[in-house]
Amino acid sequence: MFVDEARIHVTGGNGGAGSASFRREAHVPKGGPNGGDGGKGGDVVLEADAAVSTLLDYRYKRHFKAERGQHGKGADRDGAVGADLVLKVPVGTVVREGETGELITDLAHHGQRVVVARGGRGGLGNTHFVTPTRRAPSFAELGEPGEERWVSLELKLLADAALVGLPSVGKSSLIARMSAARPKIADYPFTTLVPNLGVVDAGTDRSFVVADVPGLIEGASEGAGLGHAFLRHIERTALILHVVDLSGGYEGRDPIADIGVIDRELAAHAAELAERPQVVIGNKCDVEGAKENSARVAEWCEAAGRRYFQVSAVTGEGVAPMVRAVGEMVHALRAASVPSEAVFEATYVYEPPRERIIEVVRESPHEYRVEGGRIERMVIMTDMANEEAVAYLQRKLQRAGVERALIEAGASDGDTVSIGPVSFEFEASGGYAAAEEADLPDEETPHVSQEGYDADE
Numbered sequence: 280m281f282v283d284e285a286r287i288h289v290t291g292g293n294g295g296a297g298s299a300s301f302r303r304e305a306h307v308p309k310g311g312p313n314g315g316d317g318g319k320g321g322d323v324v325l326e327a328d329a330a331v332s333t334l335l336d337y338r339y340k341r342h343f344k345a346e347r348g349q350h351g352k353g354a355d356r357d358g359a360v361g362a363d364l365v366l367k368v369p370v371g372t373v374v375r376e377g378e379t380g381e382l383i384t385d386l387a388h389h390g391q392r393v394v395v396a397r398g399g400r401g402g403l404g405n406t407h408f409v410t411p412t413r414r415a416p417s418f419a420e421l422g423e424p425g426e427e428r429w430v431s432l433e434l435k436l437l438a439d440a441a442l443v444g445l446p447s448v449g450k451s452s453l454i455a456r457m458s459a460a461r462p463k464i465a466d467y468p469f470t471t472l473v474p475n476l477g478v479v480d481a482g483t484d485r486s487f488v489v490a491d492v493p494g495l496i497e498g499a500s501e502g503a504g505l506g507h508a509f510l511r512h513i514e515r516t517a518l519i520l521h522v523v524d525l526s527g528g529y530e531g532r533d534p535i536a537d538i539g540v541i542d543r544e545l546a547a548h549a550a551e552l553a554e555r556p557q558v559v560i561g562n563k564c565d566v567e568g569a570k571e572n573s574a575r576v577a578e579w580c581e582a583a584g585r586r587y588f589q590v591s592a593v594t595g596e597g598v599a600p601m602v603r604a605v606g607e608m609v610h611a612l613r614a615a616s617v618p619s620e621a622v623f624e625a626t627y628v629y630e631p632p633r634e635r636i637i638e639v640v641r642e643s644p645h646e647y648r649v650e651g652g653r654i655e656r657m658v659i660m661t662d663m664a665n666e667e668a669v670a671y672l673q674r675k676l677q678r679a680g681v682e683r684a685l686i687e688a689g690a691s692d693g694d695t696v697s698i699g700p701v702s703f704e705f706e707a708s709g710g711y712a713a714a715e716e717a718d719l720p721d722e723e724t725p726h727v728s729q730e731g732y733d734a735d736e
Protein backbone atom coordinates (compact mmCIF):
# COMPACT_ATOMS: atom_id res chain seq x y z
CA MET A 280 0.00 0.00 0.00
CA PHE A 281 1.10 3.52 -0.70
CA VAL A 282 2.69 5.13 2.33
CA ASP A 283 3.28 8.86 2.39
CA GLU A 284 6.75 9.27 3.84
CA ALA A 285 9.90 11.35 3.67
CA ARG A 286 13.36 11.50 5.19
CA ILE A 287 14.74 14.93 5.96
CA HIS A 288 17.98 16.27 7.38
CA VAL A 289 17.54 18.96 10.03
CA THR A 290 20.16 21.24 11.56
CA GLY A 291 19.65 23.70 14.38
CA GLY A 292 21.28 27.11 14.00
CA ASN A 293 24.76 27.48 15.44
CA GLY A 294 25.07 29.54 18.59
CA GLY A 295 26.90 32.85 18.25
CA ALA A 296 30.32 33.23 19.87
CA GLY A 297 30.75 35.15 23.09
CA SER A 298 32.91 38.23 22.93
CA ALA A 299 36.23 38.77 24.75
CA SER A 300 36.32 42.52 25.03
CA PHE A 301 37.39 45.17 27.51
CA ARG A 302 36.16 48.61 28.39
CA ARG A 303 38.18 51.40 26.92
CA GLU A 304 38.35 54.49 29.04
CA ALA A 305 40.34 57.59 28.41
CA HIS A 306 42.76 57.22 31.30
CA VAL A 307 42.59 53.49 31.96
CA PRO A 308 44.91 51.37 29.81
CA LYS A 309 42.74 48.26 30.12
CA GLY A 310 39.29 48.48 31.66
CA GLY A 311 37.21 45.55 32.96
CA PRO A 312 35.85 42.84 30.68
CA ASN A 313 32.60 43.67 28.87
CA GLY A 314 32.17 40.99 26.20
CA GLY A 315 28.52 40.15 25.48
CA ASP A 316 27.16 36.61 25.04
CA GLY A 317 26.47 35.01 21.68
CA GLY A 318 22.81 34.47 20.74
CA LYS A 319 21.27 30.98 20.76
CA GLY A 320 20.77 29.38 17.35
CA GLY A 321 17.21 28.72 16.16
CA ASP A 322 15.56 25.32 16.63
CA VAL A 323 14.10 23.20 13.82
CA VAL A 324 10.49 22.55 14.80
CA LEU A 325 7.90 20.28 13.19
CA GLU A 326 4.32 21.49 13.55
CA ALA A 327 1.18 19.52 12.68
CA ASP A 328 -1.13 21.57 10.47
CA ALA A 329 -4.58 20.44 9.38
CA ALA A 330 -4.24 22.46 6.16
CA VAL A 331 -1.33 20.28 5.01
CA SER A 332 -2.34 16.93 3.56
CA THR A 333 0.81 15.25 2.34
CA LEU A 334 4.54 14.93 3.00
CA LEU A 335 5.25 15.03 -0.71
CA ASP A 336 6.98 18.43 -0.59
CA TYR A 337 9.61 16.95 1.73
CA ARG A 338 10.65 14.54 -0.96
CA TYR A 339 11.96 17.41 -3.09
CA LYS A 340 13.60 19.70 -0.54
CA ARG A 341 15.25 17.62 2.15
CA HIS A 342 17.78 19.77 3.98
CA PHE A 343 16.61 22.30 6.53
CA LYS A 344 18.66 24.58 8.73
CA ALA A 345 17.50 27.12 11.30
CA GLU A 346 19.06 30.57 11.58
CA ARG A 347 22.32 31.02 13.48
CA GLY A 348 22.69 33.18 16.59
CA GLN A 349 24.66 36.40 16.23
CA HIS A 350 28.01 36.86 17.96
CA GLY A 351 28.23 38.85 21.15
CA LYS A 352 29.93 42.24 20.99
CA GLY A 353 31.80 44.60 23.27
CA ALA A 354 30.06 46.98 25.67
CA ASP A 355 28.03 44.01 27.02
CA ARG A 356 25.97 43.67 23.85
CA ASP A 357 24.56 40.16 23.48
CA GLY A 358 24.12 38.66 20.02
CA ALA A 359 20.59 38.28 18.64
CA VAL A 360 18.89 34.91 18.94
CA GLY A 361 18.48 32.96 15.65
CA ALA A 362 14.91 32.39 14.41
CA ASP A 363 13.36 28.95 14.70
CA LEU A 364 12.57 27.15 11.47
CA VAL A 365 9.02 25.75 11.62
CA LEU A 366 8.19 22.99 9.15
CA LYS A 367 4.49 22.21 8.68
CA VAL A 368 3.50 18.57 8.38
CA PRO A 369 0.10 16.87 8.16
CA VAL A 370 -1.76 15.96 11.32
CA GLY A 371 -1.03 12.29 11.97
CA THR A 372 2.64 12.43 11.02
CA VAL A 373 4.76 9.94 12.92
CA VAL A 374 8.28 11.27 13.56
CA ARG A 375 11.26 8.96 14.01
CA GLU A 376 15.00 9.36 14.46
CA GLY A 377 16.32 8.70 10.98
CA GLU A 378 19.25 6.41 11.82
CA THR A 379 17.90 4.33 14.69
CA GLY A 380 14.20 4.39 13.87
CA GLU A 381 13.53 5.41 17.47
CA LEU A 382 10.06 6.96 17.83
CA ILE A 383 10.36 10.67 18.58
CA THR A 384 6.68 11.55 18.62
CA ASP A 385 3.32 11.21 16.94
CA LEU A 386 1.95 14.61 15.91
CA ALA A 387 -1.71 13.78 16.38
CA HIS A 388 -3.24 17.24 16.86
CA HIS A 389 -3.37 20.43 14.87
CA GLY A 390 -0.79 22.83 16.28
CA GLN A 391 1.23 20.18 18.11
CA ARG A 392 4.99 20.79 17.90
CA VAL A 393 8.23 18.95 18.37
CA VAL A 394 11.78 20.31 18.35
CA VAL A 395 13.79 17.85 16.24
CA ALA A 396 17.11 19.72 16.19
CA ARG A 397 17.98 22.19 18.90
CA GLY A 398 19.88 25.32 18.07
CA GLY A 399 23.30 25.68 19.70
CA ARG A 400 23.75 27.65 22.89
CA GLY A 401 25.39 31.04 22.50
CA GLY A 402 28.96 31.23 23.87
CA LEU A 403 29.40 33.16 27.08
CA GLY A 404 31.25 36.47 26.92
CA ASN A 405 34.42 36.99 28.92
CA THR A 406 32.57 38.73 31.78
CA HIS A 407 31.42 35.26 32.91
CA PHE A 408 34.93 34.02 33.51
CA VAL A 409 36.04 36.62 36.02
CA THR A 410 37.34 35.13 39.26
CA PRO A 411 39.29 36.71 42.13
CA THR A 412 42.49 35.48 40.52
CA ARG A 413 41.41 36.07 36.93
CA ARG A 414 40.33 39.70 36.74
CA ALA A 415 40.72 40.10 33.01
CA PRO A 416 39.77 36.86 31.23
CA SER A 417 41.21 36.99 27.74
CA PHE A 418 38.80 34.39 26.42
CA ALA A 419 35.14 33.82 25.71
CA GLU A 420 33.25 30.68 24.70
CA LEU A 421 32.68 29.92 21.07
CA GLY A 422 29.11 29.20 20.02
CA GLU A 423 27.75 25.68 20.31
CA PRO A 424 26.99 24.06 16.96
CA GLY A 425 23.32 23.28 16.33
CA GLU A 426 22.23 19.66 16.55
CA GLU A 427 21.84 17.85 13.29
CA ARG A 428 20.21 14.58 12.41
CA TRP A 429 18.13 12.69 9.90
CA VAL A 430 14.48 12.44 10.77
CA SER A 431 11.99 10.18 9.07
CA LEU A 432 8.38 11.22 8.66
CA GLU A 433 5.53 8.91 7.89
CA LEU A 434 1.87 9.55 7.27
CA LYS A 435 -0.14 6.39 6.90
CA LEU A 436 -2.56 7.19 4.12
CA LEU A 437 -4.78 9.38 3.99
CA ALA A 438 -6.60 10.65 1.01
CA ASP A 439 -8.67 13.82 0.70
CA ALA A 440 -11.14 12.07 -1.59
CA ALA A 441 -11.96 8.42 -2.28
CA LEU A 442 -13.36 6.85 -5.43
CA VAL A 443 -16.14 4.57 -4.25
CA GLY A 444 -18.47 2.39 -6.29
CA LEU A 445 -19.44 -1.08 -7.43
CA PRO A 446 -16.78 -3.28 -9.08
CA SER A 447 -15.82 -2.47 -12.68
CA VAL A 448 -17.42 0.99 -12.79
CA GLY A 449 -13.99 2.42 -13.72
CA LYS A 450 -12.53 3.67 -10.41
CA SER A 451 -9.01 2.54 -11.25
CA SER A 452 -9.29 3.88 -14.79
CA LEU A 453 -10.30 7.25 -13.32
CA ILE A 454 -7.44 7.49 -10.82
CA ALA A 455 -5.07 6.68 -13.69
CA ARG A 456 -6.61 9.57 -15.69
CA MET A 457 -6.48 11.99 -12.77
CA SER A 458 -3.01 11.24 -11.39
CA ALA A 459 0.24 9.46 -12.04
CA ALA A 460 -1.04 6.35 -10.25
CA ARG A 461 -0.95 3.24 -12.46
CA PRO A 462 -3.24 0.66 -10.88
CA LYS A 463 -4.31 -2.56 -12.50
CA ILE A 464 -7.36 -2.14 -14.71
CA ALA A 465 -9.37 -5.08 -16.02
CA ASP A 466 -12.65 -6.28 -17.32
CA TYR A 467 -13.56 -8.41 -14.37
CA PRO A 468 -14.86 -7.35 -10.97
CA PHE A 469 -12.56 -7.07 -7.94
CA THR A 470 -9.50 -6.20 -9.96
CA THR A 471 -8.34 -3.80 -7.29
CA LEU A 472 -7.32 -5.64 -4.14
CA VAL A 473 -5.63 -2.92 -2.13
CA PRO A 474 -6.26 0.84 -2.11
CA ASN A 475 -4.15 2.93 -4.49
CA LEU A 476 -3.33 6.55 -3.86
CA GLY A 477 -2.68 9.21 -6.45
CA VAL A 478 -1.81 12.87 -6.17
CA VAL A 479 -3.97 15.04 -8.40
CA ASP A 480 -2.63 18.34 -9.65
CA ALA A 481 -5.62 20.65 -9.68
CA GLY A 482 -3.63 23.90 -9.77
CA THR A 483 -1.72 25.91 -7.19
CA ASP A 484 -2.81 25.08 -3.65
CA ARG A 485 -5.52 22.83 -4.96
CA SER A 486 -3.66 19.56 -5.28
CA PHE A 487 -5.27 16.68 -3.49
CA VAL A 488 -4.76 13.02 -2.76
CA VAL A 489 -7.30 10.60 -4.15
CA ALA A 490 -7.75 6.95 -3.19
CA ASP A 491 -9.05 4.18 -5.41
CA VAL A 492 -10.47 1.50 -3.16
CA PRO A 493 -11.62 -1.98 -4.13
CA GLY A 494 -15.17 -2.19 -5.41
CA LEU A 495 -18.00 -2.45 -2.87
CA ILE A 496 -21.00 -4.73 -3.36
CA GLU A 497 -24.31 -5.26 -1.67
CA GLY A 498 -23.56 -6.59 1.83
CA ALA A 499 -20.04 -5.10 1.90
CA SER A 500 -20.72 -3.56 5.31
CA GLU A 501 -21.42 -7.08 6.63
CA GLY A 502 -18.28 -8.49 5.10
CA ALA A 503 -19.37 -9.40 1.59
CA GLY A 504 -16.79 -9.05 -1.19
CA LEU A 505 -13.42 -7.46 -0.61
CA GLY A 506 -14.51 -3.92 0.11
CA HIS A 507 -15.33 -4.39 3.77
CA ALA A 508 -11.94 -3.61 5.25
CA PHE A 509 -11.66 -0.59 2.99
CA LEU A 510 -14.78 1.08 4.29
CA ARG A 511 -12.56 1.90 7.26
CA HIS A 512 -10.28 3.97 5.04
CA ILE A 513 -13.20 5.94 3.72
CA GLU A 514 -14.05 6.85 7.33
CA ARG A 515 -11.17 9.29 7.37
CA THR A 516 -11.72 10.78 3.92
CA ALA A 517 -13.31 14.22 3.67
CA LEU A 518 -15.02 13.75 0.30
CA ILE A 519 -16.54 10.71 -1.40
CA LEU A 520 -16.37 10.49 -5.20
CA HIS A 521 -19.23 8.14 -5.91
CA VAL A 522 -18.63 6.51 -9.31
CA VAL A 523 -21.47 4.93 -11.32
CA ASP A 524 -21.32 3.11 -14.62
CA LEU A 525 -23.50 4.95 -17.16
CA SER A 526 -23.25 2.05 -19.62
CA GLY A 527 -25.30 -0.14 -17.31
CA GLY A 528 -22.28 -2.22 -16.37
CA TYR A 529 -21.56 -5.84 -16.96
CA GLU A 530 -25.08 -6.94 -16.03
CA GLY A 531 -27.09 -4.16 -17.67
CA ARG A 532 -27.73 -2.47 -14.35
CA ASP A 533 -29.57 0.75 -13.62
CA PRO A 534 -27.11 3.45 -12.44
CA ILE A 535 -29.68 5.06 -10.13
CA ALA A 536 -30.33 1.74 -8.40
CA ASP A 537 -26.54 1.32 -8.11
CA ILE A 538 -26.20 4.65 -6.31
CA GLY A 539 -28.76 3.34 -3.82
CA VAL A 540 -26.75 0.14 -3.20
CA ILE A 541 -23.57 2.06 -2.36
CA ASP A 542 -25.44 4.63 -0.25
CA ARG A 543 -26.95 1.85 1.85
CA GLU A 544 -23.58 0.16 2.36
CA LEU A 545 -21.94 3.40 3.46
CA ALA A 546 -24.77 4.15 5.89
CA ALA A 547 -24.74 0.58 7.24
CA HIS A 548 -21.03 0.83 7.94
CA ALA A 549 -21.23 4.12 9.80
CA ALA A 550 -24.07 6.60 10.02
CA GLU A 551 -21.78 9.58 9.47
CA LEU A 552 -20.58 8.14 6.16
CA ALA A 553 -24.05 8.77 4.78
CA GLU A 554 -23.65 12.43 5.75
CA ARG A 555 -20.16 12.77 4.26
CA PRO A 556 -19.90 15.31 1.42
CA GLN A 557 -20.30 13.37 -1.81
CA VAL A 558 -20.29 13.99 -5.53
CA VAL A 559 -21.57 11.57 -8.14
CA ILE A 560 -19.38 10.79 -11.13
CA GLY A 561 -21.12 9.12 -14.07
CA ASN A 562 -18.37 7.23 -15.93
CA LYS A 563 -18.19 5.60 -19.39
CA CYS A 564 -20.21 8.37 -21.06
CA ASP A 565 -18.49 7.37 -24.31
CA VAL A 566 -20.48 4.11 -24.48
CA GLU A 567 -23.59 3.92 -26.61
CA GLY A 568 -26.74 4.69 -24.68
CA ALA A 569 -24.78 6.20 -21.81
CA LYS A 570 -25.92 9.75 -22.50
CA GLU A 571 -29.57 8.88 -21.83
CA ASN A 572 -28.63 7.25 -18.54
CA SER A 573 -26.50 10.28 -17.76
CA ALA A 574 -29.45 12.63 -18.21
CA ARG A 575 -31.52 10.55 -15.79
CA VAL A 576 -28.73 10.43 -13.22
CA ALA A 577 -28.21 14.19 -13.55
CA GLU A 578 -31.88 14.79 -12.87
CA TRP A 579 -31.86 12.42 -9.92
CA CYS A 580 -28.75 14.12 -8.44
CA GLU A 581 -30.27 17.55 -8.81
CA ALA A 582 -33.32 16.41 -6.86
CA ALA A 583 -31.09 14.78 -4.24
CA GLY A 584 -28.91 17.90 -3.92
CA ARG A 585 -25.71 16.20 -5.07
CA ARG A 586 -23.22 17.55 -7.56
CA TYR A 587 -22.92 15.48 -10.69
CA PHE A 588 -20.17 15.11 -13.29
CA GLN A 589 -20.38 13.16 -16.53
CA VAL A 590 -17.01 11.76 -17.61
CA SER A 591 -15.22 9.11 -19.61
CA ALA A 592 -12.02 7.68 -18.17
CA VAL A 593 -11.26 6.25 -21.59
CA THR A 594 -11.62 9.37 -23.79
CA GLY A 595 -10.94 11.88 -21.00
CA GLU A 596 -14.17 13.76 -21.69
CA GLY A 597 -15.35 15.79 -18.69
CA VAL A 598 -12.39 14.77 -16.52
CA ALA A 599 -10.63 18.16 -16.37
CA PRO A 600 -13.67 20.17 -15.15
CA MET A 601 -14.46 17.42 -12.63
CA VAL A 602 -10.87 17.52 -11.28
CA ARG A 603 -11.00 21.34 -10.95
CA ALA A 604 -14.31 21.25 -9.09
CA VAL A 605 -13.15 18.45 -6.77
CA GLY A 606 -9.92 20.41 -6.09
CA GLU A 607 -12.01 23.41 -5.00
CA MET A 608 -14.24 21.29 -2.79
CA VAL A 609 -11.30 19.54 -1.12
CA HIS A 610 -9.65 22.89 -0.50
CA ALA A 611 -12.82 24.29 1.09
CA LEU A 612 -13.34 21.17 3.22
CA ARG A 613 -9.74 21.28 4.39
CA ALA A 614 -9.99 24.96 5.36
CA ALA A 615 -13.23 24.26 7.24
CA SER A 616 -11.65 21.36 9.12
CA VAL A 617 -8.81 23.44 10.54
CA PRO A 618 -9.76 23.87 14.18
CA SER A 619 -10.00 27.53 15.15
CA GLU A 620 -8.02 26.79 18.29
CA ALA A 621 -4.78 24.95 17.77
CA VAL A 622 -4.01 22.29 20.34
CA PHE A 623 -0.77 23.40 21.92
CA GLU A 624 0.47 20.80 24.25
CA ALA A 625 3.87 21.74 25.63
CA THR A 626 6.36 21.58 22.78
CA TYR A 627 8.23 18.33 23.08
CA VAL A 628 11.98 18.64 22.73
CA TYR A 629 13.75 15.57 21.47
CA GLU A 630 16.90 14.73 23.36
CA PRO A 631 19.08 11.91 22.07
CA PRO A 632 19.26 9.20 24.73
CA ARG A 633 23.05 8.95 24.95
CA GLU A 634 23.72 12.65 25.34
CA ARG A 635 25.24 12.55 28.84
CA ILE A 636 27.17 9.30 28.63
CA ILE A 637 30.95 9.51 28.45
CA GLU A 638 32.56 6.70 26.55
CA VAL A 639 36.30 6.03 26.37
CA VAL A 640 37.47 4.01 23.40
CA ARG A 641 41.01 2.67 23.44
CA GLU A 642 42.08 2.93 19.83
CA SER A 643 45.65 1.66 20.26
CA PRO A 644 47.90 1.03 23.30
CA HIS A 645 48.56 4.74 23.78
CA GLU A 646 45.64 6.39 22.01
CA TYR A 647 42.24 7.04 23.53
CA ARG A 648 39.13 8.70 22.18
CA VAL A 649 36.53 10.20 24.50
CA GLU A 650 32.99 10.30 23.12
CA GLY A 651 29.86 11.96 24.45
CA GLY A 652 27.67 14.74 23.10
CA ARG A 653 28.06 17.07 26.07
CA ILE A 654 31.82 16.54 26.40
CA GLU A 655 32.47 16.99 22.70
CA ARG A 656 30.55 20.26 22.73
CA MET A 657 32.65 21.59 25.62
CA VAL A 658 35.68 21.09 23.41
CA ILE A 659 34.12 22.60 20.31
CA MET A 660 33.15 25.70 22.30
CA THR A 661 36.74 26.31 23.36
CA ASP A 662 39.12 28.62 21.57
CA MET A 663 42.11 26.25 21.45
CA ALA A 664 44.48 29.07 20.50
CA ASN A 665 43.91 30.71 23.87
CA GLU A 666 45.89 29.15 26.72
CA GLU A 667 43.61 30.48 29.40
CA ALA A 668 40.58 29.01 27.62
CA VAL A 669 42.30 25.62 27.33
CA ALA A 670 43.13 25.58 31.03
CA TYR A 671 39.50 26.38 31.81
CA LEU A 672 38.35 23.52 29.54
CA GLN A 673 40.66 21.08 31.29
CA ARG A 674 39.13 21.87 34.65
CA LYS A 675 35.63 21.43 33.20
CA LEU A 676 36.49 18.07 31.65
CA GLN A 677 37.98 16.94 34.92
CA ARG A 678 34.82 17.94 36.78
CA ALA A 679 32.68 16.06 34.28
CA GLY A 680 34.61 12.87 35.08
CA VAL A 681 36.64 12.56 31.90
CA GLU A 682 39.98 12.21 33.64
CA ARG A 683 38.67 9.49 35.94
CA ALA A 684 37.16 7.62 32.99
CA LEU A 685 40.48 7.78 31.15
CA ILE A 686 42.43 6.43 34.12
CA GLU A 687 39.91 3.62 34.55
CA ALA A 688 40.35 2.76 30.90
CA GLY A 689 44.12 2.51 31.47
CA ALA A 690 45.40 5.86 30.22
CA SER A 691 48.70 7.04 31.60
CA ASP A 692 50.68 10.25 31.29
CA GLY A 693 51.93 10.91 27.77
CA ASP A 694 49.15 8.99 26.01
CA THR A 695 47.20 10.75 23.27
CA VAL A 696 43.60 11.63 23.99
CA SER A 697 41.19 12.82 21.31
CA ILE A 698 37.85 14.51 21.92
CA GLY A 699 35.94 15.61 18.86
CA PRO A 700 38.36 17.32 16.46
CA VAL A 701 41.02 17.98 19.13
CA SER A 702 43.89 15.78 20.40
CA PHE A 703 46.09 16.39 23.41
CA GLU A 704 48.57 14.66 25.65
CA PHE A 705 47.17 13.08 28.78
CA GLU A 706 48.49 14.30 32.10
CA ALA A 707 46.72 13.21 35.27
CA SER A 708 46.14 16.02 37.72
CA GLY A 709 46.30 13.69 40.73
CA GLY A 710 43.89 13.61 43.64
CA TYR A 711 40.96 13.74 41.25
CA ALA A 712 39.01 10.97 42.92
CA ALA A 713 38.73 12.51 46.35
CA ALA A 714 38.05 15.98 45.06
CA GLU A 715 35.48 15.17 42.40
CA GLU A 716 33.58 12.12 43.61
CA ALA A 717 31.54 14.15 46.06
CA ASP A 718 29.80 16.57 43.70
CA LEU A 719 29.27 14.22 40.78
CA PRO A 720 25.63 13.18 40.50
CA ASP A 721 25.05 9.46 40.00
CA GLU A 722 23.61 9.75 36.51
CA GLU A 723 26.81 11.31 35.27
CA THR A 724 28.98 8.42 36.37
CA PRO A 725 30.92 7.78 33.22
CA HIS A 726 30.47 4.60 31.36
CA VAL A 727 33.77 3.15 30.26
CA SER A 728 34.14 0.87 27.29
CA GLN A 729 37.15 -0.32 25.39
CA GLU A 730 35.76 -1.39 22.07
CA GLY A 731 38.07 -0.96 19.16
CA TYR A 732 41.18 -2.27 20.83
CA ASP A 733 41.84 -5.67 22.28
CA ALA A 734 44.86 -5.69 24.60
CA ASP A 735 45.43 -9.41 24.02
CA GLU A 736 46.11 -9.04 20.34
Ligand SMILES: Nc1nc2c(ncn2[C@@H]2O[C@H](COP(=O)(O)OP(=O)(O)OP(=O)(O)O)[C@@H](O)[C@H]2O)c(=O)[nH]1
Pocket residue numbers: 445446447448449450451452453463464465466467468469470471472492493494495562563564565566590591592593594
Ligand atom coordinates in the same frame (compact mmCIF):
# COMPACT_ATOMS: atom_id res chain seq x y z
N1 LIG B 1 -15.82 2.45 -22.51
C1 LIG B 1 -15.28 2.73 -21.32
N2 LIG B 1 -14.76 1.74 -20.57
C2 LIG B 1 -14.25 2.05 -19.38
C3 LIG B 1 -14.23 3.39 -18.91
N3 LIG B 1 -13.63 3.37 -17.67
C4 LIG B 1 -13.31 2.10 -17.41
N4 LIG B 1 -13.66 1.29 -18.43
C5 LIG B 1 -13.45 -0.15 -18.48
O1 LIG B 1 -14.16 -0.79 -17.44
C6 LIG B 1 -13.44 -1.93 -16.97
C7 LIG B 1 -13.23 -1.83 -15.45
O2 LIG B 1 -12.40 -0.73 -15.20
P1 LIG B 1 -11.60 -0.55 -13.83
O3 LIG B 1 -11.01 0.79 -13.88
O4 LIG B 1 -10.71 -1.70 -13.59
O5 LIG B 1 -12.82 -0.59 -12.81
P2 LIG B 1 -12.80 -0.56 -11.21
O6 LIG B 1 -13.96 0.23 -10.76
O7 LIG B 1 -11.47 -0.13 -10.74
O8 LIG B 1 -13.04 -2.09 -10.85
P3 LIG B 1 -12.68 -2.90 -9.48
O9 LIG B 1 -11.28 -2.58 -9.12
O10 LIG B 1 -12.88 -4.32 -9.82
O11 LIG B 1 -13.65 -2.42 -8.45
C8 LIG B 1 -12.14 -1.96 -17.76
O12 LIG B 1 -12.26 -2.85 -18.81
C9 LIG B 1 -12.00 -0.55 -18.26
O13 LIG B 1 -11.28 -0.46 -19.46
C10 LIG B 1 -14.80 4.41 -19.73
O14 LIG B 1 -14.83 5.60 -19.41
N5 LIG B 1 -15.31 4.02 -20.93
Ligand SMILES: [Mg+2]
Pocket residue numbers: 450451452463464470471491492493494
Ligand atom coordinates in the same frame (compact mmCIF):
# COMPACT_ATOMS: atom_id res chain seq x y z
MG1 LIG C 1 -10.14 -1.02 -9.61
